[in-house]
Amino acid sequence: MRARYPGHVVSIRAEQAEDAPAIRHVHEQAFGQPAEAAVVDRLRQTCKDSLSLVADDGAVVGHILFTPVEIEGAERRIAGMALAPMAVHPDHQRQGVGSQLVRGGLDILRGRGCPFAIVVGHPEYYRRFGFEPASRHGLVSQWEGMPDEVFMALILDAPAMTGISGTARYREEFDGL
Ligand SMILES: CC(C)(COP(=O)(O)OP(=O)(O)OC[C@H]1O[C@@H](n2cnc3c(N)ncnc32)[C@H](O)[C@@H]1OP(=O)(O)O)[C@@H](O)C(=O)NCCC(=O)NCCS
Incomplete structure (x- = not known):
């Protein structure tokens, strides 16, 4: 799919098998350490329900991963x-590539009927996509001491989330990251 968002327009597409080395390189360069790239590599082997998208500008210049989370303690x-x-x-x-990845991913999740997305990150960045502190929606981080404003949620299907509250549990591959 061709992105329809402003900035430097790149193609946002599903990860292909041959993208793995380029994805690893992007994470290592962006984070300045190998930990995030290693988690992505591990999840590629262990989690078949991920949504993994790349920003392709002739080469892979960005990557975003969404993985399943469950709400523990919820009524259902x-x-x-x-x-x-x-x-x-x-x-x-700072050319809009990250924004295209986030919006492209959220569009796909909406289309799949995913009820919510969560993120741990910079409030100013994720607010522009509609994320709010997760506590406003009764969702608590599994990580003790997480500042309220950095643990955020975006409700994609409000009726499905009615009455839901509890602790959001990431896959164990994220433990220690
Ligand atoms: C965060 C990241 C993915 C954003 O990608 P990007 O392509 O630069 O994002 P965009 O161009 O869509 O948006 C840039 C905006 O994000 C803001 N931004 C970028 N990093 C930010 C940060 N750490 N805190 C707050 N705002 C940030 C910039 O100020 C910029 O705002 P502006 O457009 O008003 O100037 C990229 O900076 C990155 O890879 N960072 C290192 C890894 C990381 O922190 N990943 C996120 C946590 S998982």
């Missing part, structure tokens, strides 16, 4: 998706 079982990690190669940052 409900699963959503967690945005993490996301990275844009430093040479391509």
